Amino acid sequence: MPAITAHARAPKQGRSRQSFERILEGTIDLLRERSYDQITLAEICERSGVSTGSLYGRVAGKDELLRAVQVLVLERMTGQFDAEAARIAAEARGLAQVVPAVVASLGNILKDNASVLRSFMLRSATDEAIEAAGRKGANDNHAKFIALIKACGQEIRHPQPDRAINSGMMLIYATQARFLGLDSIGGLSEAGKWNQLLEDLSDMMLAFLVFTPPKR
The missing domain is CATH 1.10.357 (Tetracycline Repressor; domain 2)
Structure with a gap:
């Protein structure tokens, strides 16, 4: 099975790693509520308490994020x-x-x-x-x-x-x-x-x- 870093840029600092972990967990929480197609990146960032810029620093978009999740x-x-x-x-x-x-x-x-x-x-x-x-x-x-x-x-x-x-x-x-x-x-x-x-x-x-x- 590929590692998460096969689909996302690896965080270089502890704070960045924690932010990306919150993004992944926030996405999973939202997926428990509705389909991924019905979820926006803005919602994921709001749920995760992470800026949109931080998200795009790790993945190129929704497709990469879903693969990492x-x-x-x-x-x-x-x-x-x-x-x-x-x-x-x-x-x-x-x-x-x-x-x-x-x-x-x-x-x-x-x-x-x-x-x-x-x-x-x-x-x-x-x-x-x-x-x-x-x-x-x-x-x-x-x-x-x-x-x-x-x-x-x-x-x-x-x-x-x-x-x-x-x-x-x-x-x-x-x-x-x-x-x-x-x-x-x-x-x-x-x-x-x-x-x-x-x-x-x-x-x-x-x-x-x-x-x-x-x-x-």
Whole structure:
């Protein structure tokens, strides 16, 4: 994953670094409220308590700023995935426990970050840097959960376990992302059904992994 300095000029002094950190945090706060396209640089500076000149001293404009913010958000999400993977490895035993834990952890990490991720996903259609960083971050983090399921390989009866796990995880992620509205403005219109969705996805994944498909 690229460093923030791949998209922003590195501050040379402590005060400048603190100002840029406030800009990044202020942008994240605003992204929790509405889409990046609806946010102006003036609002970001006002929220951050930083002058417009200080912002332009670090980035050329909104596109660069969003890329730098994405780096910070993905770094924090990596920490969340690491912590959850370690917790599941320590607490869960067997497919019956690991799969629901993985489904819930993946979904809740996405849910916690949904309002911010939505802007990245919408912008990824036209910004190659945003798209590439988001894809790499998702692949790297999902691999940690996939490894937990693969460790229960002796219980999997599907003749192609790797394919079954990867396909199942892809469908779980796509379903959770759609439910949370990560590919559109809004989302969480059926927030009360979230836990039910997690249960259903867990049941479907478990059934798929222990399913022996007919020979074709």
